[in-house]
Amino acid sequence: MSAAPTCVDKVFGAMTGPQRVGQLFMGAVTPSAPDRQRIRLMHQSHVGSVFLAGRSSAGTQATKSLVDSLQAQADTVAGSRVPLLVSTDQEGGHVQVLSGPGFSTIPSALVQGSWSTSSLRSQAATWAEQLRAAGVNLNLAPVADVVPASLGKNNAPIGGYDREFGHTAATVTPYSNAFAAGMAQSKVLATFKHFPGLGHVRGNTDTTANVVDSVTTRTSSSLEPFRSGIKAGAPFVMISSATYSRIDPNHQAVFSSVVIKDMLRKDLGFKGVVVSDDLGQAVAVKAVPPAERALNFLSAGGDLVLTIEPNQIPAMAKAVQTRMAQNPAFRDQMNQSVHRVLTAKRQAGLLTCE
Structure with a gap:
């Protein structure tokens, strides 16, 4: 058996129930104006991952000092700190959360898609180095969505912001791979999003x-x-909140076991971490109460609940704990999800089990 699972098993085995549940959540922190009350709330819920949201032009050093203060509060398990996954949206163009001294101004994916793939990979490695200098170990990018040229700017979430690498799968594939490979080269985990694609909406x-x-x-x-x-080994995949009428007309993708368990896990053989798109403020999920959003996503096969609204996490976590106590099959599934998150932390060099 390889060393990685042993380390993960060791950390998992030493965790309390609430600490395990906390690993299933990622809450937002706004680097330009960190809300101490929300950060305290996440700490109390043992939240294992944070998302730097909004826009910050403070640069790498200021961001690093914020991240260091968050990491200092990460949970201790069996005498060792279990660091946080710290993520952001650093795609380029309209979607670049972190800027300022130490950060490049990243062009849009549409521009990146006009470069050679080797050039993109090397640029992405540089951008990832900058993220690491700021304490960020997970990028919620690349966008792997294919927007047909006929839809273009009329595709509001992607085409409207030039977030696509191109207009055919044959173009997007080598570029999303090059972006992810550059991230991996500089030891930042990449996230392919928004499965099964937002290109046709x-x-x-x-x-x-x-x-x-x-x-x-x-x-x-x-x-x-x-x-x-x-x-190629994508560590994370983010699930879209749209409904795919020809795949599962009855559920949004983020709440669909057909999309997550059948397509992503079985059809495509994905073994990494399945993260939701925002389940906090997104209008697409507003009709579902927060605790149910978390339960529905996790039940469908998701691993990591992302919410821009950390105030919802205590209710979400409590609902998950209750369901785990009542339902052994759900509990087993959640334990597998915690293992996946801890394995990603191990991959990012965050877990050491000497």
């Missing part, structure tokens, strides 16, 4: 309810960037 799930993709199927060519990224 018009509405933006952050601001619009009932966003439906009536095109994508379980065998669509637009899945190729995800399939290829997973083969």
Whole structure:
């Protein structure tokens, strides 16, 4: 048996129940104005991952000192600190959370897609070095969505912001892979998003309810960037909050076991961490009470609940603890999810079990 699972098993075995549940959550911190009360709340809920949200132009050093203060509060298990996964959205163009001294100004994915893949990989390695200098170990990028040229800017979430590398799966695939490879080269975990693709929708799930993709199927060519990224070892995949009427008309993807367990896990063989898109403020999920959002996503096969609204985490965590106590199958599934999150931390060099 390799050393990694042994280390993960050791940490997992030493955790309390609430500490394990805390590993299933990622709450937002705004680097430009950190809310101490929310940070305290996340600490009390043993939250194991944070997302740097909003926009900050403070630069790498200021960001690092904030992250260091958050890491100093990470849970201690069996005498050792279990550090936080610290993520942000550092795609480029309109979506670059962290800027200022020490950070490059990253062009949009559409521009990145006009470079050679080797050039993108080397640039992405540089951007990842900057993230690491700021204490960030997980990037919620690359965008692996394929926006057809015919839809273009009318695709509000991706095309409207030039977030796609190109307009065909054949273009997007090598570029999303190059971006992820550059991240990995500088030891930042990458996230392929938004599975099974936001390229064929018009509405933006952050601001619009009932966003439906009536095109994508379980065998669509637009899945190729995800399939290829997973083969190459993608550590994280983010799930879309849209509904895919030709895959599972009854559930949004983020709450669909067909999408997560059947397509992502079985069809594509993904073994890494499945993270939700925002389950805090996104209009797409507003109709579902927060505790149910977490339960529905985790039950469907998700591992890590991302919420921009940390105030919801205590209710979410309590609901998960209650369900685990009542339902052994759910408890086993959650324990597997915690193992996946801890394995990602091990991969990021955060867990040491000497």
